[in-house]
Amino acid sequence: MRAVVMEARGGPEVLKLKEVETPTPGPKEVLLRVKAAGLNHLDIWVRKGVASPKLPLPHVLGADAAGVVEAVGPGVTAFKPGDEVVVNPGISCGLCERCLKGEDNLCPRYEILGEHRWGSYAEGLVVPEANLLPKPQGLSFVEAAAIPLTFLTAWQMVVDKLQVSPGEDVLVMAAGSGVSVAAIQIAKLFGARVIATVGSEEKLRKALELGADEGVNYTHPDWFKEVRRLTGGKGADKVVDHTGALYFEGVIKATANGGRIAIAGASSGYEGTLPFAHVFFRQLSILGSTMASKSRLFPILRHVEAGRLRPVVGQVLPLEAAAEGHRLLEERRVFGKVVLEVA
Missing domain, CATH: 3.90.180.10 (Medium-chain alcohol dehydrogenases, catalytic domain)
Structure with a gap:
């Protein structure tokens, strides 16, 4: 072969x-x-x-x-x-x-x-x-x-780790990636308001067409301030992240007090800066995530067949x-x- x-x-x-x-x-x-x-x-x-x-x-x-x-x-x-x-x-x-x-x-x-x-x-x-x-x-x-791989990864992040619920603000980093296009849809399926970060106007347009409610260009140095502005100063309740070291400090600052961050990769580098004061004083939860149980592909495919995910x-x-x-x-x-x- x-x-x-x-x-x-x-x-x-x-x-x-x-x-x-x-x-x-x-x-x-x-x-x-x-x-x-x-x-x-x-x-x-x-x-x-x-x-x-x-x-x-x-x-x-x-x-x-x-x-x-x-x-x-x-x-x-x-x-x-x-x-x-x-x-x-x-x-x-x-x-x-x-x-x-x-x-x-x-x-x-x-x-x-x-x-x-x-x-x-x-x-x-x-x-x-x-x-x-x-x-x-x-x-x-x-x-x-x-x-399979990206929807399984996104499902565990959004559903199992972050436990997204209706009305929450969910930040999805790097919206054009395979994991993120799945995460946007799954977060919307569970009733969230989705803020997607993108690196271009073309990707912003596509993210909004996919269901994201707002978009932020993460190539701007203070992009996390825009996330806070879009959430009335609160920050995102839940964050889907796989962007790595280059953006991690901004992710922390974009997250609401008591918020949860699920990490499934590190595409810009594995060793980043962690501002500890933000983590303990604002009581943030940082959750590692790899793939998902095989069982999760069953509901994913049912949602795909029903047209709720694509x-x-x-x-x-x-x-x-x-x-x-x-x-x-x-x-x-x-x-x-x-x-x-x-x-």
Whole structure:
């Protein structure tokens, strides 16, 4: 089969289209004929060696996939060849206390597809049966592949960690990213007023079309003051953030007394300044977040099928253009997801 293989750490040029052996499904596993693969900033961090630096090479990136079941291994009962499916990218043991409590993304053996094992930048992909869901009707493979990782991440941040409720002011940082386009929609679904930060007028327009109520340009030095102005001086009750060190002090200052901040990444750097007085005196809560329980993809897909949530695809490229997709993400030239059409 064809696959985009990462043979070294470095820039996008390390991604090469190669012929590799098609994997064989084992017990309780399914071989998927990948039709579309979504790109994520996680792929960039793995490529650069920031995430999983000891990962053995060569490696195939890609957490998100949608496609058709090609073959099933022994013991598979829920799917058969020909079924159209979406891949849930979080893989866990399914047996430990965390998994059995529905906290599988805290499993000691937790893995993310494309980071810890070969991923979806390929014509074939083997995953556990437990990591497949039927593709929503009326959704293309490209649209389906734009959902899993970012919507799972946003769902845990907005619903599980921040516990957003009607009438709250929710600040969503970097509104054009895959996580943020999902977070805007989920926060609105739960009745919040959304303030989105953007880096351009074009992205502001798209964020407002997606449902954001207000927009702030975070390239301005005092952008957090505008957030406070829009909230009557109070600040945002809840914050969805993955922007990292460059903006973190502003995020703290933009948050209301007693507010909550959920962090799921650090795209501008991992070591920032934390003004402790703001945290303890104003009683802020800073919550780390990675992915979500596999169970959360079920309600997400129901909302998608009902039209209450929708994937946002900013660019579609062929499999062999994966390196260009990485450049688009790194240069922030896309609003929403970059998706590879595979077969």
